[in-house]
Amino acid sequence: MDNDSFRQQAHELVDWIADYYQNIESYPVKSQCEPGEILASLPTKPPESAESFDDIMQDFNQIIMQGMTHWQSPNFFAYFPANASQPSFLAEMLMSAIGAQCMSWQTSPAATELEECVMGWLRQMLDLPDTFEGVIQDTASTATLCALLTARERVSDYQINKHGFKGSEKFTLYCSIEAHSSIEKAVRIAGFGGESLRKIPVDSQGALRFDVLQSQVVEDKQRGFKPLCVIAALGTTGTTAMDPLQDIGHFCREEGLWFHVDAAYAGSAMILPECRHLSQGVELADSFVFNPHKWLFTHFDCSAYFVKDTDALKRTFSILPEYLKTKEGDQVNNYRDWGVALGRRFRALKLWFVLRSFGLEGLRAKLRKHIALAQQVQSWITEYPDFDVMAPTPLNLVCFRYHPAGAEDLNQLNMVLMERINATGKAYFTHTKVGNDVAIRWVIGQTEVEEEHITSAWELLKNTANLLD
Numbered sequence: 001m002d003n004d005s006f007r008q009q010a011h012e013l014v015d016w017i018a019d020y021y022q023n024i025e026s027y028p029v030k031s032q033c034e035p036g037e038i039l040a041s042l043p044t045k046p047p048e049s050a051e052s053f054d055d056i057m058q059d060f061n062q063i064i065m066q067g068m069t070h071w072q073s074p075n076f077f078a079y080f081p082a083n084a085s086q087p088s089f090l091a092e093m094l095m096s097a098i099g100a101q102c103m104s105w106q107t108s109p110a111a112t113e114l115e116e117c118v119m120g121w122l123r124q125m126l127d128l129p130d131t132f133e134g135v136i137q138d139t140a141s142t143a144t145l146c147a148l149l150t151a152r153e154r155v156s157d158y159q160i161n162k163h164g165f166k167g168s169e170k171f172t173l174y175c176s177i178e179a180h181s182s183i184e185k186a187v188r189i190a191g192f193g194g195e196s197l198r199k200i201p202v203d204s205q206g207a208l209r210f211d212v213l214q215s216q217v218v219e220d221k222q223r224g225f226k227p228l229c230v231i232a233a234l235g236t237t238g239t240t241a242m243d244p245l246q247d248i249g250h251f252c253r254e255e256g257l258w259f260h261v262d263a264a265y266a267g268s269a270m271i272l273p274e275c276r277h278l279s280q281g282v283e284l285a286d287s288f289v290f291n292p293h294k295w296l297f298t299h300f301d302c303s304a305y306f307v308k309d310t311d312a313l314k315r316t317f318s319i320l321p322e323y324l325k326t327k328e329g330d331q332v333n334n335y336r337d338w339g340v341a342l343g344r345r346f347r348a349l350k351l352w353f354v355l356r357s358f359g360l361e362g363l364r365a366k367l368r369k370h371i372a373l374a375q376q377v378q379s380w381i382t383e384y385p386d387f388d389v390m391a392p393t394p395l396n397l398v399c400f401r402y403h404p405a406g407a408e409d410l411n412q413l414n415m416v417l418m419e420r421i422n423a424t425g426k427a428y429f430t431h432t433k434v435g436n437d438v439a440i441r442w443v444i445g446q447t448e449v450e451e452e453h454i455t456s457a458w459e460l461l462k463n464t465a466n467l468l469d
């Protein structure tokens, strides 16, 4: 492709993109494809000769778009969002255009230094103590893995990196039964073994039972284990429940345990002063992660990891072969030493574009709107006799179920209701379990969501539910 045709096609693509955003509500939110449908439409052999851009685009429109779920639709209420925005998108375009791989300072000094800058901004925005230093990771899963590996190395005086677990103490780690699956995954990958993760029960609000945590740690010590780390959730994935950070934080200090806070979704709310009471105790953490790629209008992937002991972090991850040595040495941050991957995308750029384009005021206004809309939804559901609210709504996730008089298998009924809604393509919900009960999750965190969207979705829910009886 020569530069002239590139210019023309890129212009056409920008029009395609603007049209897409304009018409996004006309697509079914959740792809209505059956398994195997897309693959069956694709050639089984790679093309021998070059194909034209027009041909590729035609297949993109006809085949690929069928199989896309529209995460940026304002009618997407599933999972947690991966909300994006135009400024973030434009920054991604520039990043793609330059195509830099930013593993060390020298490979693009601006990428490293802008990352230092925006992570400092985020730290202030969330009112985190300045003893934290930040680094961007791809996902919260990776950030949590980094936390566990650093905790492991620091406590073993960096010997497990060297010799493996042979002869080392038998470590135990702690989280609640509602903690995200990425925690168990990190425990497995870090070599502790899934059994060493103690899953502590939760109270009626979905928060980790601190009394049970304390007695479990005492019991483990008596049985010869070495408690290492507690992972607390600031906003669980199922229901945005808040673990008691302050109690856990003080306890971790007394016991010499690493304290990691997983705020992957709800962390964004800490830019609102009125939400800071939810994060009290976070200053006691050794490490903290939240995802601007979930609820801060920055494209996936962008996960903000904050850690106090950056020396321990770097000692855990740094390996310096000859071909990576640069003359700046320790004078600069080489973020390849701050995590798992060597190669790094320039993710700070999209955060910078977002923070500057919205300003703190703009970001706060969006988040406040989402929270207010969710509170509105919660009151509709509370007042409507055939629906129950299933968990507290501290932010913008409402967990609910349909509960008509006389219905028997409510779990089955709610799964059917949800699938019917999703099959309309007009809205997309996912579910969780609260105790043994299926609850439909309604997350209101889309960049362009307005009152009209939640009003239509609520009508759709009521009408679809009535037709089930």
Ligand SMILES: *Cc1c(COP(=O)(O)O)cnc(C)c1O
Binding pocket: 080, 138, 139, 140, 141, 142, 180, 182, 233, 235, 236, 237, 262, 263, 264, 265, 291, 303
């Ligand atoms: C979404 C989520 C994660 C995982 O986030 P990734 O960035 O996809 O790894 C971890 N913890 C919680 C509480 C989450 O909600």
